[in-house]
Amino acid sequence: MSTTGFSRDLLIGLSGEEYMRRMLDGRIAAPQMWATSNITLSDVAQGQITLHTAPLPAHGNIIGTVHGGWYGIVLDAAMGCACMSCVPEGATHTTLEYKVNIVRPAKIGAELIATGHVQHSGRSTLVANGEVRGRDDNRLYATGSTTCIVLQH
Template sequence: MMRATKFEDLPSQAEALSMSGLDFMQRMLAGELAGPPIGATLNYEAVHVEKGKVVFRGAPTFDFCNPMGTVHGGWYGTLLDSCMACAVMTMVPKGSVYTTLEYKVNITRPIPLDMEIEATGTIQHAGRSTGIANGEIRGVADGKLYATGSTTCIIMQVA
C-alpha cells in the first residue's frame, strides 16, 4: 500500500465521491490510491478489505509508550477507530462521505512492544445516515484479545 507523504498525494474530494467506499478502500489496498499518513506515523496499514470488514496490521513501538512504559491507550483507540470506521466506509455509497460520531474502547490486556497485532472492524448496521461497527485487536502470533471497541458513524450524501 502506498502512503501519502504530502497533502497533494491524497485523493481529491471529487475523486473520493466518484466511487463507493468499498471501491475506495479496495483501490487504496491495491496501491492505486495513497493510504493515510497516520498509518506511517503510528506503524499500521490495511491488509484486508471486503464489504463490511476491514483488517489493519501493526505493532506498537517504544515511541507509543506512556510514562509507565506501556502502550498508550490512544494507540489502541486509533487502530480501533480506523478499522471500525473503515468497515463502515465499505458500506458508504458513491456520492457520500462518513465520519466517526463516537467510539468506545475496552482494553483487556497490555500489548507487548513490537508485537504484531490485527485490528479487525466488522459492520453491524449500515443505513442511510448511520453506520455501526465493532472491532477487536488480537495478537497475530498468540490470537489473544487485547482490546475491543464499538463505533457509530454518520453517513452524509454530498452529491
C-alpha cells in the same frame, strides 16, 4: 497513481468499498496517521476490514506500556474503514463516537491484527465493532465500538 491526501475528487464514481480496495492496492494513499501509528491495510470486504500493526516505542506511555490512545487510533481506523466500505458512491462518513476497552496490555513490537465489522449500515448512520488480537496467539488485547454518520457530497 497514488495520492498524498484525501480529496473529494477521489470519490467520484466510487463506492466506499471501491475506495477502500484502491487504498489496499496502493492507488489511493493511506492516511499519514497510519504511518505514524504503524498501521497497514491488509484486507477489504464490504463491511469488514483487517489491519496489521505493531506498537512502536513512540507509542509507549509514561510507564513503558502501550498508550491507550494508540489502541483508540487503531480501532477507530479499523471500524471507520469497515464503515467506509459500506457507504454508497460519492458519500463518505465520519465518526460520531467510539469506545475502546483494553483487555490486556500489548508489548512494544507485538505483531497485532485489528479487525472492524459493520453491524448496521443505514442511510444516515453506521454502527461497527472492532478487535485487536495477537497475530500469532490470537489473544484479545482490545475491543471497540463506533457509530458513524454518512456524509453525502
